[in-house]
Amino acid sequence: xxxxxxxxxxxxxxxxxxxxxxxxxxxxxxxxxxxxxxxxxxxxxxxxxxxxxxxxxxxxxxxxxxxxxxxxxxxxxxxxxxxxxxxxxxxxxxxxxxxxxxxxxxxxxxxxxxxxxxxxxxxxxxxxxxxxxxxxxxxxxxxxxxxxxxxxxxxxxxxxxxxxxxxxxxxxxxxxxxxxxxxxxxxxxxxxxxxxxxxxxxxxxxxxxxxxxxxxxxxxxxxxxxxxxxxxxxxxxxxxxxxxxxxxxxxxxxxxxxxxxxxxxxxxxxxxxx
Amino acid sequence: xxxxxxxxxxxxxxxxxxxxxxxxxxxxxxxxxxxxxxxxxxxxxxxxxxxxxxxxxxxxxxxxxxxxxxxxxxxxxxxxxxxxxxxxxxxxxxxxxxxxxxxxxxxxxxxxxxxxxxxxxxxxxxxxxxxxxxxxxxxxxxxxxxxxxxxxxxxxxxxxxxxxxxxxxxxxxxxxxxxxxxxxxxxxxxxxxxxxxxxxxxxxxxxxxxxxxxxxxxxxxxxxxxxxxxxxxxxxxxxxxxxxxxxxxxxxxxxxxxxxxxxxxxxxxxxxxx
DNA sequence: CGAATAGTGTCTTTGAGACACTATTTG
DNA sequence: CAAATAGTGTCTCAAAGACACTATTCG
Numbered sequence: 260x261x262x263x264x265x266x267x268x269x270x271x272x273x274x275x276x277x278x279x280x281x282x283x284x285x286x287x288x289x290x291x292x293x294x295x296x297x298x299x300x301x302x303x304x305x306x307x308x309x310x311x312x313x314x315x316x317x318x319x320x321x322x323x324x325x326x327x328x329x330x331x332x333x334x335x336x337x338x339x340x341x342x343x344x345x346x347x348x349x350x351x352x353x354x355x356x357x358x359x360x361x362x363x364x365x366x367x368x369x370x371x372x373x374x375x376x377x378x379x380x381x382x383x384x385x386x387x388x389x390x391x392x393x394x395x396x397x398x399x400x401x402x403x404x405x406x407x408x409x410x411x412x413x414x415x416x417x418x419x420x421x422x423x424x425x426x427x428x429x430x431x432x433x434x435x436x437x438x439x440x441x442x443x444x445x446x447x448x449x450x451x452x453x454x455x456x457x458x459x460x461x462x463x464x465x466x467x468x469x470x471x472x473x474x475x476x477x478x479x480x481x482x483x484x485x486x487x488x489x490x491x492x493x494x495x496x497x498x499x500x501x502x503x504x505x506x507x508x509x510x511x512x513x514x515x516x517x518x519x520x521x522x523x524x525x526x527x528x529x530x531x532x533x
Numbered sequence: 534x535x536x537x538x539x540x541x542x543x544x545x546x547x548x549x550x551x552x553x554x555x556x557x558x559x560x561x562x563x564x565x566x567x568x569x570x571x572x573x574x575x576x577x578x579x580x581x582x583x584x585x586x587x588x589x590x591x592x593x594x595x596x597x598x599x600x601x602x603x604x605x606x607x608x609x610x611x612x613x614x615x616x617x618x619x620x621x622x623x624x625x626x627x628x629x630x631x632x633x634x635x636x637x638x639x640x641x642x643x644x645x646x647x648x649x650x651x652x653x654x655x656x657x658x659x660x661x662x663x664x665x666x667x668x669x670x671x672x673x674x675x676x677x678x679x680x681x682x683x684x685x686x687x688x689x690x691x692x693x694x695x696x697x698x699x700x701x702x703x704x705x706x707x708x709x710x711x712x713x714x715x716x717x718x719x720x721x722x723x724x725x726x727x728x729x730x731x732x733x734x735x736x737x738x739x740x741x742x743x744x745x746x747x748x749x750x751x752x753x754x755x756x757x758x759x760x761x762x763x764x765x766x767x768x769x770x771x772x773x774x775x776x777x778x779x780x781x782x783x784x785x786x787x788x789x790x791x792x793x794x795x796x797x798x799x800x801x802x803x804x805x806x807x
Numbered sequence: 808c809g810a811a812t813a814g815t816g817t818c819t820t821t822g823a824g825a826c827a828c829t830a831t832t833t834g
Numbered sequence: 835c836a837a838a839t840a841g842t843g844t845c846t847c848a849a850a851g852a853c854a855c856t857a858t859t860c861g
Binding site for chain 1: 562767
């Protein structure tokens, strides 16, 4: 009985498949990924004193070439845009894989945190047709960026503050994608532990504090004593020890060695009903 | 000078557009929307006492027909599946609009809360080809469901508890989509005010409590005195008044009238760093 | 010792949580 | 008054926030 059903089912399945033809429908003209790449970089605020640098949230944009790789005029040429491009159907890519590949091809960055945050599929968003874009945001820690410092000054890939970026002439609906991304990353820095992606594996409390200060002026974060007292007690951060079991410290920010911390994998759910 | 640039640009743009042909690339074979429809329904736990009904989170699934609308064998026939279907390129729909339309066509429900939560685009997820699905979850308040009560007992649309649903033979990758949706809605009920979509515009504290109890056993929610003391002080709920400015109450749950509350639009961000 | 960053102690006030008590209505 | 849900008062203990104080290193 079961066997018979299975066979019958298989036949129907085969028939159904044979009957399906995607040419019966209008299908999308393209499936792309865009990536809003964020980093936090030091902002020298006073050359004379030894006051620690403040940090600032920046976004990486590329300038679209006048001509494409085949020498033909490019659409939305010369405008600033998010890195990204078409998902390659030949490679059987997912949108996330396309995002990783495009990011490396266009900016030389790989192995960083990527998060999908939205789909942009309104008709008319791209003059070439029905083109669906998956939007992601990415986080580059400052140290990784230093490796490609020279390239940052290039004419075609540049870091902008959020305010600058939203005043540029941007391609497609990238103004909307960028503002959505900014709203989201600011919220995620407060509500989740994504801050870890801006930091080295082992970080000091003041380094963490400076990251959070780029998006919040809440007294729990701005006040040194409150922040320094609270963070070591949070369930998702822990002190770093060396091989001998001693507390690991660093002097990179001060004369006095400071304790290194790291994020563990504790996931917390913050109830709004408490 | 500016004028000249504009003209030049326009020409290039036109050339670029003429050069673009989506047939140069492999494009997706379909762009669909799936909807995980949740509701919370009363569960009679004791017919003898007047103990208030407990509530339970349920999901609505449809059974895929053996034959499609043209009388041809259907793919994944007879399996249970999320309602959903193809985005209609002719109608220039977005995935969200397709979700709303399909939901009404397949289950008769409209005008409810819908939230996009993910994209499923792995190759092989649908045997018909490269088919991308946008997943949404939807919330139906119990009252809306009563209107189509008869239909619930139908053979093709049914409510299941989460446990039941995940043990059915499900079509495509719907097992994964459903478990992602469940994880998300449970989290959102705790971290956001989506609970309001399960409730009437004006609700009592005990009604709200019963909704939250379907996903949490946290003492702040289970303990009556704690919950009743805290919720009226939360910034995003407020008491309901009638036209004369008197407190509005209801007797639908008890002999003693109870105060009605409503959600306002205050959006709160719960910091994990506090 | 002065400068610079790191980190602690202490005091006051606020709020969380437990639990028993009071309130309002019907039959 | 019994039953049923709604809602409050009070007590204890823990944690939040402010701010002044101590610690470590360099030159």
